[in-house]
Amino acid sequence: MAADASILRPGRRDPAWAGRVFWLSVALVLLVPALVATEFRPWVMLEGENLKVTARFLGDFFPPKLEPAFLAMVAKETWRTVAIATAGVALALLVAIPLTLVSTAALSVSALPGRMNALPFVVRTAVRWLLIVLRSVPELIWALVFVRVVGLGPTAGVLAIALTYGGMLGKVYGEILESGENHATTTLLRNGAGRLQAFFHGLLPQNAAELTSYTVYRWECAIRSSAVLGFVGAGGLGQQMDASMKMFAGAEVATMLIVFVLLVWLADRASAWLRRELG
């Protein structure tokens, strides 16, 4: 009885056992209602009928479908996924840049002597709230809405990414611009430079690297999310994957998953390299 022996010799007992047991039991007590709420019965996956369907689907994964015609279609859809993300981020910049310029307090002329005037303060706060609202609606929800309005296809995906990412970029740009050293900007403003002049000669050169690196990072995220948007009908790789899954075509799904993982990996490498290069 090795267990008994270890209790008798106090030197080999786990010194932290009381805490470990306590926290484990607290976790279990909290976990049970959550497990009930999520209908957590993983064994249904192992029941006869389900298991047979799953086995057939997964069995079909290998070998992945490699017909030239299918691969050409996957290549085209992959490009569309990248294109939706890129176009979406480009439009998001069109949303984010003007709103950032309006909302950033670093460009406030009335705040130079002390406190910002009432009207500019209200405008800036309102724009900031607008950005937060744009950001807080997930792009998938925007995509659902736009698919209703413009129909299936990439337009809905581009618009969804443009709105959500516009909000995200605008909010973070504002934070970046206000967090840095803005001595040059205030000096320019004090000496009579316009707000745009102060921005282009003071704020922008100082923060350009950080702003670009954040934008590239978001572009990488947009590629991932544009693939996901396809599942609600916004075009690209996701839409094809959804169609293949509904037909239980495992081989097609396997090919597209491999392509998708490679695409994400590539975007990750490219964005990491670029961000390192920008310093």
Add this chain to the structure above:
Amino acid sequence: MNAARGRAANEPFRVPRPMFDARCRACWFVAGLVALTVASFVTLDLQWAKFLSAESMGRMGRFLGELLSPSAEPAFLRKLVVAGVETLAMSAVGTLLAAAFGLLLAVPASKSHVDDPARWRGPTRLVLNVLRSIPELVWAALLLISAGLGPLAGTLALALHTTGVLGRLFAEAIENAPPGPAFALRAQGVAEGRVFLHSTLVQVLPQLLSYTLYRWENNIRAAAVLGVVGGGGLGQMLAFHMGLFQMSETSSILITMMGLVALVDLLSYLSRRLLSR
């Protein structure tokens, strides 16, 4: 590059480095990005005419108008609360499972000391990367086939994706833990498993906990929309009512979703401020 390396004494007056430079490879990459953007707009069949037409603008306006009258029937609100709780429970269970499996995978995925052969480091990291690079929603769609419609598919999808994310973060935390205590135990001849439990794990536990909480926050947001493909929670309800064009119900669900996300944002902001003080 060079300006950043050689710090001048009068730091605030340092001249910002030039943005464009013919030898700067990143600038060429940016030029490439511009070309990519143009190509994207050209090749996508974007239907601006259709989107900006009076008809679809009218539809959009009607849609938004209908969203302004949320449903507040008691029976519906009760269902909404249940779905909200389900969303929260999905995110909590998914994150917890992911933390457990992430830790299990992080041990073979890390090189814990210099003489550790870490034979499984490569393969385990590959598994973690694959788990991580497939988004929750795609996992949910895949899992629908074996787990059926409902929160189980969503929970497992969150767990799989988050296992990839947390496993990698945990492995890095384990590798970066100060080696002293583990070395002391190892020198006493303590077995590898006990060394991990009594030194490394104890050292990195606060970091693991903060990663897990951060992912939980993300997962609440993700769980809210996962249901759109059939993975349970608020999303599934949204897809259902939106599909039936029941706009007042859709509107209430959207408001609940945004409220949930805003609440999580606020709580995380407040707790961060409390902790960083």
